[in-house]
Amino acid sequence: MKRILVSSIIFTLVAVLMVGGTASAQDKFPSKPITVIVPFSAGGSTDLLARAVEKIWPKSSPQPLVIVNKPGGGGVVGTEFVVRSKPDGYTLFLGYGSGHDVVMPHLQKMPYDPYKDLVAVSRLSIHSVVICTGAKSEFNSIKDMIAWAKKENKPVTSSVSTKAGAVDISITALGKEAGINIVTVPFAGGADAVTTLAGGHVMIGGGHPSEVMPHIKAGRFKPLAVALPERDASLPNVPTLKEQGVNVYTWGSIKGVAAPAATPKEVVDYLDATFKKVCGDDEFKKMMVDLDQPIMYQDSAAFAKFLQQAYGDYGKLIKDLNISIQ
Amino acid sequence: MSRGENIANLVTIALGVFVAYHSYHSLKLGILISPGAGFMPFLCGVALMVLGIFWRIQAFLLKPSRHADRFHDAQVVEGTAETSAGLRPRVKLCLAFVTTLAYAFLFERIGFLLSTLVFMLGWQMLVERERWLKSIIITALCAAAMYTLFRYLLRVELPSNPLFS
Amino acid sequence: MNIFDGIISGFFIALTPGNLLFAFLGALIGTAVGVLPGLGPAATIALLLPITYSIPSPVPAVIMMAGIYYGAMYGGSTTSILLNLPGEAASVVTCIDGYKMAQKGRAGPALGIAAIGSFIAGTVSVVGLTLFAPPIAEFALSFGPPEKFSLALLGLLMAVTLSGDSITKGLVVMVLGLLLSAVGIDPISGKSRFDFGVTELQSGFDFVTIAVGVFGLGEIAYNLEREGSVEIITTKVGQVFPKMADWAKSRLAILRGTLIGFFIGIIPGGGAVISSLVSYAVEKKISRHPEEFGQGAIEGVAGPESANNAASSASFIPLLTLGIPGNAAIAMIFACLLIKGVKPGPFLIVEHPDVFWGVIASMYVGNIMLIILNLPLVGVWVQLLRVPYGILAPVVILFTAIGSYSIANQAFDLYALIAFGVLGYVLRRLKIEAGPLPLAFILGPMIEGSMRQSLLMSGGSFLIFVSRPISFTIVGLFTLFVLGQVVFAVRRARRSPKIETAV
Secondary structure: OHHHHHHHHHHHHHHHHHHHHOOOOOOOOOOOOEEEEEOOOOOOHHHHHHHHHHHHHHHOOOOOEEEEEOOOHHHHHHHHHHHOOOOOOOEEEEEEOOHHHHOHHHHOOOOOOOOOOEEEEEEEEEEOOEEEEEOOOOOOOHHHHHHHHHHHOOOEEEEEOOOOOHHHHHHHHHHHHHOOOEEEEEOOOHHHHHHHHHOOOOOEEEEOHHHHHHHHHOOOEEEEEEOOOOOOOOOOOOOEOHHHOOOOOOOOEEEEEEEEOOOOHHHHHHHHHHHHHHHHOHHHHHHHHHOOOOOOOEOHHHHHHHHHHHHHHHHHHHHHHOOOOO | OOHHHHHHHHHHHHHHHHHHHHHHHHHOOEEOOEEOOOHHHHHHHHHHHHHHHHHHHHHHHOOOOOOOOOOOOOOOOOOOOOOOOOOOHHHHHHHHHHHHHHHHHHHHHHOHHHHHHHHHHHHHHHHOOOOHHHHHHHHHHHHHHHHHHHHHHOOOOOOOOOOOO | OOHHHHHHHHHHHHOOHHHHHHHHHHHHHHHHHHHOOOOOHHHHHHHHHHHHHOOOOHHHHHHHHHHHHHHHHHHHHHHHHHHOOOOOHHHHHHHHHHHHHHHOOOHHHHHHHHHHHHHHHHHHHHHHHHHHHHHHHHHHHOOOHHHHHHHHHHHHHHHHHHHOOOHHHHHHHHHHHHHHHHOEEOOOOOOEEOOOOOHHHHHOOOHHHHHHHHHHHHHHHHHHHOOOOOHHHHHOOOOOOOOHHHHHHHHHHHHHHHHHHHHHHOOOOOHHHHHHHHHHHHHHHHOOOHHHOOOOOOHHHHHHHHHHHHHHHHOHHHHHHHOOOOOHHHHHHHHHHHHOOOOOOOOHHHHOHHHHHHHHHHHHHHHHHHHHHHHHHHHHHHHHOOOOHHHHHHHHHHHHHHHHHHHHOOOHHHHHHHHHHHHHHHHHHOOOOOOHHHHHHHHHHHHHHHHHHHHHHHOOOOOHHHHOHHHHHHHHHHHHHHHHHHHHHHHHHHHOOOOOOOO
């Protein structure tokens, strides 16, 4: 008798714990923290953008964002994780529009479709591609580099963040258009690539403004060009490739937010509206200036269209210049 | 060579062959200026084959010596003796394995708390052959402690019971 | 502001009650995190980062996170010694002799010397950091892909010294570790390798799953079979603190480990892991009784533990002076600073001297706190071994399972964990030392990636590895080491032909 009593008490306690522990999913969105996957390593430009957003987000939303880094495969690993997660709005991908979304699909088979399997939520920023060289380098402009390469008939080595990323393509396109051989050496992310250039192990390197600015200010890098149609606002003194006679410009690396394709529209709209509020926040604006990242908000529909255009533009660039993966 | 070592050796060589073939065929070795994805795995596969063969040769040349097992303690009970708990240790190990496997299987299906309960209970009763009352008490306490630790103190995201929500 | 002014002002900042509290909190959380397998310092710092947003000044935030970072180093060695569960890569080497010591009832001295060695190493390397930071940082920059390749290869070679009797079998295990690191998407070509259609494999395996599975679960499986004799571990608790003899043996090991860890730790990448490996190999070579290594030689714990702590302190140097994070946990600290508007880099010392010196001073303070926290706890931890194995084993399995699961929130990792546990069990039964496996796994990407990058840079020429001074030096050391091994083995074979030659 006593046994039955004791064991039933214990089981009841446990059952109570069980019931109490389940979170109800019927509450209004968002009812629990939202996970934001950054498919690049911590400390990189995308990661920093995500953390800036994370800081300001609670001002406009009852639930916080939780940033999770999932680097690997140039961004594919983390993105795929989001693609396969539940489309309930609690798992998002930040970095939508980076190299692996707009460049990679042209060059190799992807385990998912970046446009069918994901829905665009908001665009946050665009990170342009800046080409730099070491302070001690004999190059002072793109022209110098091209002249050297043609004279010496040797390849120019360049560090890039990942293979088939925005930086890689921009520099490869530069080489093709100028008729010289540039060997791009991929690294495990922007920080790694920039550090290698800082050590003088490669001749030139490509990176985003937030990655290269600290080194430029420290006098370790000389910026040679930006790969944009017009000059970048954070680097007003750096000429574009076009100005230097190389007709190459790219969209750079676009940074937006995406959710799995089947996410309900109300959820996407809510997220979009909140991101818009974050982009308009003064503290956020100041943080982005400190990070050397421009704020370029675009809403869900416009962003989706923009991505299609960027994707097409990159495709055209690759076809025109006959770029392929070895 | 003991039987176990023999199998391990053959597996090593077979694995080496498979890896080398797969690397060469599917992953591409690339050229020296730009080694492909298969370059290093190929070398590893070849290394496994070579090492496996070397291993076999060494074992063959070895004269069976009775030097004490220096590296690992000599207290290994080979799993055939009966123990004070009355359970042959091999069986115990198998039960532990199955219980753990069940935990992995149930974890996402019935939620963290339930599967932890099932696991602990199963372990106490099957592996340790404890009395049922003691098992239940241990299970309840451990599960509650772990739940508190992970859910509330560390805020780790763990699956809840899908049957309830 | 010269160095002495800097340090003094730093101490004024570090010793305020608020910052002391943060340092203590960080150390406490870090130790707890290090003890729990699966939750590494990087993940913890990431979890706590949002909390730091509400603190206005960056100084307390960084102090706390730094505390977490090396608190985790201290904690990681605890589970390595007691349960053969490495908390992270740098603690794997500690398992080898540390766990053996615990099995012989010497868990107390092992834990104690690990704590003491870590404290000394941490303190000395912070001094080094203070005095030599900028030039050393520039030195770190000169490590490009060829140097990283040579260094990682050297580390791998050192890992062979962990293979006990049979080098052949040790090499097999090592190659297996390298292959495991190749599973997943190859960063350089973008191709997915060895995934056999299983989506979860595309992200590759996680170090924790492998190390904890092979070491921890394998050990549990092995112990379950040894019913009855498992009690041996728990009854011979023995001494709680290291004896004078232990200290005498370990003194120099700690000193050497500190130096090794400091210099190798500055290099971004596998700093702490490689330094613990090199320290172990050096201690084994120098020792007058090398056969004790692998059986519970205290130098095998003192050296590597000092090395990995020195390395973790040294890894702050590239961050504070160059603005380059050397590993994931430091990268989080880097992100936190940036969010707060502090740009780590060469101007940090000028723009925010309070942050720079405050953090450095708090590292001294943190080290002291950790030793105060940990030494008394040694007695407590040792009591942990007294828990009946019938409860301890499943609880450990639960902890490791949850830790593994939380890496990617997929059940697949649980199955992987079990599979590695089986592998660990098999290796144990075959009397093959499992140490080289997780170490090769960690070093694999560095070796392969750096090699391919170097070849791209050199246009396919392998000469690049010897034409550059640093790489040449490392390759030279490597060759000397291998030659030394060969000569030694040949001599041993000649002396006693009947004893098995294990070359």
